[in-house]
Each structure stands twice: as C-alpha cells, then as structure tokens.
Amino acid sequence: MTAPSATAASASNVVPITDAVKSTRDTRPLRLITCGSVDDGKSTLIGRLLWDTKAVKEDQAAALSRDSGKQNDLGLPDFALLLDGLQAEREQGITIDVAYRYFATDRRSFIVADTPGHEQYTRNMATGASTADLAVLLVDARTGLLEQTRRHATIASLMGIKQFVLAVNKFDLVAYDKAVFEKISHDFKELALSLGVRQVTAIPMSALKGENVVYDGRATMPWYDGPTLVETLELATTRTGAAGGFRLPVQRVSRPGESFRGYQGTVAGGSIKPGDSVAILPSGMVANVKQIVTFDLVRNAAVSGDAVTLVLDRQVDVARGDMIVSLDAQPMTGLHFDAQLVALQPGGIEPGKRYWLKAGTRRQRVVVSPLSQLELSTGKWKSHAETLPMNAIGKVRLSFDEAAIFDAYDQNRNTGAFILIDPDTLNTVAGGMITAKRTDLGGIHREGQRVLLSLPADLAEELMATETFANRRDEVDVRRLSAARAAEVLGDLD
Template identity: 80%
Template sequence: MSTPTHLAAETIPALETAPAARDTRPLRLITCGSVDDGKSTLIGRLLWDTKAVKEDQAAALNRDSGKQNDLGLPDFALLLDGLQAEREQGITIDVAYRYFATDRRSFIVADTPGHEQYTRNMATGASTADLAVLLVDARAGLLEQTRRHATIATLMGIRQFVLAINKIDLIGYDQARFNEIAQEFRELALSLGVRQVTAIPVSALKGENVVYDGRASMPWYEGPTIVETLEKATVRSNQTVGFRMSVQRVSRPGESFRGYQGTVSGGAVKPGDSITVLPSGMVANVSKIVTFDLVRNAAVAGDAVTLVLDRQVDIARGDLIASVDSLPMIGLAFDAQIVALQPDGIEPGKRYWLKSGSRRQRVLVEPVSQLDLKSGKWNDAERLPMNAIGKVHLAFDEQAVFDTYEQNRSTGAFILIDPDTNNTVAGGMITAKRSTLASIHGDDARVVLSLPADLADQLMSGEAFAARRDEVEIRRTTAARALKAIEGLDD
C-alpha cells in the first residue's frame, strides 16, 4: 500500500499486514554511516510512523522544530538528538537508544554519530547490535566513513546489513544510481565476510520505504521496506559455546550459604551440571540456582543468578565458571583486533589494563597491522592512532581466559584502560589464542627449535633455510607436546 508523502502520520491508515506470530525476542540494531546521511531522521521517521511517539513528545517536537518542512512535518531528527550541542550543530554526538514496536516484533535501536571523531561512540552501539542499518546518501555514494562503520560493525560480529540508500528523491529516484551503489557495497561486504545485505532505496524525510512502501515514486522497486526487513531479521545467539558466567560477587550472608553471582553470558546450566572454575581449573557440580525471590530449575544466557555448588571451591570476583565439556581458551598470549578510541592511540610496548567482564588484568599490547579503509588491505603498523582499526598481540603476566569474539561476544570482548589516566583507550575482540612457546636446545651439531607456527613458516621461507632444506627435520606438534619434549632433553 503506497502512502501519500504530504500527509502527517496521524492521517495514514494502519499497515495492512497478514497475521503473523509475534517474535518475543527484541531485535537490537544500529544506524550508522557518514555525516548528514540522515540517520537520526530515519529513526525519527520509524518512531513517528510506528506510533512510538507519545502525545507530549509530539507536542515538544512540534514546538522545538520551529517552522515545519515542506511536507508539513516536524524535524524528526530532534527525537534522537537531545543534547544541546547536537541541536545547535545539527549533528549526532552521543549514542541515543530508542524503543519501538510493530504488531510482529519489538526493537531497540541505537542512533550512532557519523563524524570520525566520534567513531568510539559508534563502536559502542555496534557492540550489542544484531543488525546494522547503514545509510548512504544517494548523491555521494560510499565514503571512507561509510567503509569505516561497515568494517567496525563487522568486527563487532554483525552479519546482517540493511543498506538504506537515502535521499533517493533528490536524484529523481534514479534506479541505475541505486543499483550502482548497492553493487559497490555488496562487493565491500563480501570482502568483509558479510553475505546478508538488503539494499533499499529510501527517502527518510518523506517516509518512502521506511514503514510504508514508496511504489508510487519507485515502481521499479519491489523489495521490502525497512520495517519489513527488520521484522524478519534474526537475533544473534550466544549458544555457540557451552555455559559461561563471569563471577561478579561472592555472596555469603551467613555461614550456611555461599553463592556465586553473575549474569549468564552463554549456554545454559541446571542443577547437577558439572562446571569448571577458571583459571584455577577446579571442578564442582551445581547444586542450586537461586535468584532474589525463587529457586530455579535452569538458567540461560542473559539471566542474573546465584550459583550454589556442592563443595567448597576457592572462587573470587573475575573468575569464569564454564561447563566442563566446552572450555574456553586459557593462555598467556592472544591475537585480537581493536579500535583505538583516544587521541594518543595505542603505544607499542605499553602495558595497559585489560577489562573483560568483571576481570581486570595487566597486558602488554603489540600493534601488528592497521586496516587501510581505502584499499581494504592490512598494512604493517608499529602504533595505532585514534580511530584506527588494527590487529595486535596481547601478552599477559598471568593466565587469561577467553572465547573468540565470533563464538561469544561477552567472553571474547574487552576494553583497554590507560593505567595513567584511567581512560578507555580501545575496544577489542579476541580472534585466537597465540602460542608463547619459543625454545632452543641442542649441541654443536644439531638444534631443536620449537616456535609458533607462523614464526616457523616465516623462518622456513628464507633463502638460508631453502639452501639446506634437506638437512632439516620438521615436526609439527602442539605447544604442550613440544614443551614436554624439550624439558626431557639433556642440558
């Protein structure tokens, strides 16, 4: 059903949709893109057309808008841009969260800033989102900031994109231009490992293809509106790993009770299940699961609970409780990707505090490479400036426990804190565990050399190695086995 764009939302009849079962899981999404692409206007239009704007909000919006636009509608962006500086400058600075719902689903949307200097705020919004609505001005096409936001959203684990090619009315609803931008973004998305992209021509100001279709102006487009796409999107699951719960507090109200409190960040647990406490490795069974007012038969991801175990175990704040049959990675070194958030960037060889969940540890950060957003290539880098996306090595003084971010957002994400200023300098995602073994032993004739696989491959690619390849015996093994073998050699 097409909608006359000159009418206010109150005069538009309700959407004619087929009855469908309501999805009880809210979808978390962000809007992102470059400056002035219309992110706040788009969300404001979503709120307006889904009747999520209350009467007092509408009155305040009409008052604050001053003179209405040519369509007789207020400035929808004011529904999101609440800071005085945002309204004065006409930009988004902070992340604004809003809630709206349709007959089929409820949504939590984060409006993120487009300016490069506020990239850290965009990364914050993306860290909890299931889907990204990436806006592009139809006149300008993909810009560097568009690419930066798409890359950060992908690093944060988002695999569903809605490409909203906005202001399509300002280029005369040009189908060829729409197809050109959509194809260019699909190629970018494929290079980032994203295949689920829905491109939609949109006029956020007029409301075309936002909640109501724009077939009257774009008869060539037969795809879904933004709301229809959001209603069918999937919520990211935390079930790719076993049970996980970071201990936030040890509850001991009396001598007869000891419980371990936290929020389940993955999997599920029930009384009788065996768990492991990490990094100590102690094993116990869950005897009871309680909340403030009842005893529960099970707990799943997102539940805040207290676990009571069947034996006395030394557990402290920051420890991770995990299922015994699906353990996370434990080690002293990990590979990660980070987004630098402060003007000083990430300094090579500096020790930072790493905070993940309720755990905080000292870590040495070694920058390895930085993503060139124009070429899409990773270039070697000794330091990472503000807003840079980089790969780093993390080296810990004591055992650290992680899942990869792809497997679990909660146990695979972290922030870096400057110990001198207490500022959050980066947000990061664990990509893999890194071997810390590098040992040499032997006599004058032969040497046993045990190295991480990537370093060994680099060594073997050299000319000196190639010249004497026949004299070398290579055995690939795990770090634990190699260490055991080396310890068994004579000094």
C-alpha cells in the same frame, strides 16, 4: 501498502504493515544501529520510523512542532529532533551521543541506536554496535560510499553483526534514478563480502518523505519491488552471541552465614542445571552444581542472561574475576591471544605499554603489540603496523602476565570482548574482540650478535645431528625449557 502523501501518512491511523506480516508476533526485540557518514540522514530516518509507527506521543509531537520552528516544504517537523536531545546537537545540527529509542509494529518491537557520523565520535558508534543484531548503513545517494561508511561497516562486522541494511537515502535528490541505486548497492555488497557479511538488503528511500521506510515508495520508484525498511526489520533474526558451553564470570562471592557459600554473576553463555559438572578457571578445580538460587526462589536451570547464585557441592577456592564453565566445553586459557581492536582515544595504542584489560569481571595487565592496520581507503590490511592511532582498526597480539580466559568473539561476544584502560589516565583507549589463541612454539630472535632459534625438541635434536651443526657444536648454546615454561607450552596446545 502504498504510501499516501507525506502529510497524510503522518496523520493516518492505519497501522503501516501488511496483513501477511500481522500473522505472528516475535516476542524478542530486535536491536539495531543506524550508522554511516555525516549528514546521511540517520536521525531523520529514525525519527521518521518513530513518527510513522505511532511511537511519538502527543506531548512529544507538540514539543517537536514547537522546537522545529518553521516546518519544511512538506509541512512536516524536523524528525531529527526526536533523536538529537543534547543542546549542542540541536545547535550544531549533528549527532554527538548515542540515542536509544523504542518502537513497535504489530509483529515486533525494536530498540534502535542512532550513532554519530563524525570520525571523532567513532567510539560512540562502536558502543552502539556492540549490542546490535543488525546494522542500518545509510548512504547519501548523491555521494555514494565514503571512508566513514567503510569504517562503520568494518566496525559493525568486527562487532559480530552479520545482517546489514543498506539504506540509500535522499533518493528524491537524484530523481529516483535506478542506475544510481544499482551502482551504490553493488559497491556496498562487494565491501560487505570482503568483511565476511553476506546478508545485505539494499533499499532506496527518502527518510524525509517516508518512502520505503514504513510505507512503500512504488509511486515514485515503480522499478523497486523489494521490502520496506520495516518489513526487513520484522524478518531479521536476533543473535545470542553466546554459543557453546556454560559461562559464569564470578561477580561476587556470597557468604550470608556459615552454612551458605554462593557464587554470583550473570550467565554469559550456555545453560546449567543442578548436578552438572563445572570447572573453575583459571585454577582448573572441578565441582558439581548443587543448587541454583535467585533473589526469590530456587531454580531448576539457568540460561544466558540470567542473574543467579550457584552453590557447589564442595569447598573450592573461587574469587571475583574467576569463571565457572562447563567441564566438557571450556574457553581458551593462555598468556597470548590475537585480537582486533578499535583505538578510541587521542594518542592511540602505544606498543609495549602496559594497559589494564577489562573483560567481564576480570581485570588484568596486558602488553599490546600491533601487527597490522586496516587501510579503509582500500580495504586491505597494512602489515607491520608500529602504532595504532585514534580511530584506527588493527590486529594485535595481547601478552598477559598471568593466564587469561576468553572465547573467540564470533562464538561468544560476552566472553570474547574486552576494553583497554590507560593506567595513567583511567580512560578507555580501545575496544576489542578476541580472534584466536596465540601459541609461541618456535621462532627466530636476536640477542646482540647471537641468533636464538626456538624449535620443538625432536626437531632441534634432528637439526643438531646434521653435519653443519656437528662441526660447530662448541658455538651452539642449547637452552632447554624449564618445567614451568614447558607446562605453559603444553597448556597452549590444549
């Protein structure tokens, strides 16, 4: 559908989707985030989407016209005001908080998060990205990719988002130059590939004029024959973020009477039915599911997202923070994990400091050791990072006092995500994603003038038998693992 003039498009009663798109309706809403640098037009774009999909009610439209004051040259209100609801946002003309809005076409419904572009509000952007299926990265056609664009793209990819839309906005201000679009889209696709993202749709558009947002912009960009933003969103896929086996972080133990004991929580992955065998972590006890109960009925099954009470067939010790999992598809358990995180508070992450780590219903003490930091200007990881300042993206090692339970984030974002809490201020200082379990089966460490060489037993015996060590055995101190430490190492090998 070719876009009418901006004013006519806003007043038209025609639903702005093609007949081909009308054929089926996806019942699953798509969650998306708009992100990018300051003044790239994120709020204006979402406001335009709401306006042209008729998601703005009459009283909202009247308030928008009143609050906009003098209208622009196109005779249209300030669409950004539909998103920027805080007084400070309107006074400064910037986005501070995350604004969630809802709109729909004949094919699909959408939940959109408009996030701030300023660096100091990176934590707000990370919050919006944590639940999104798709990211719309806006770029001002006049400036191209900026550091904040790279930061937001990196955070979105770390949060598991694999579908990107590159919205090259304000294209009317570069005279609809095709070469500008090709240069920016090429640069961004190279960035996306470096982040492991291969699903990128680049769209030249003018959010203010509504070109290639809901209505196509062929009148001004005849060389572009790709989809509009809405057409792209209608065909996007949702992610479950909960692949693999059954996961139920225990929120509460329910005991309304002597004859009933149930374990309550929201299913964080997989499915379960009566008769299935489960393990309770971290204890490792095994039981079978006897009954699945909700507030009003007994169910035959439960799937990810369901809030349920599980009744087991035997008495087992289960407490809040434990996790009930599939017996044949269990998460990782251990004392050490590798993760990537985003530092969210002034002061950043202090190496060696003990933080609270909150993941699901479980809270544990953890020590964070930075390993490397991403240099946003080059896209390369800088090794041997000593600290992670505010807004830094880093790779870290997590060391726990007691066994932790995780899935890798790319397998299950519900059981692979966490936040770090400063025990002194109770502020959330970082958000992170588990990448892998770390095992420490060997290494070289110093204790004063002595060097500790940690090796598996068979390799250590072979080394000790060599002539060099045989001649200096009185200088070598052999330390064997305790039973507890050996059990820990064997657990890390699972």
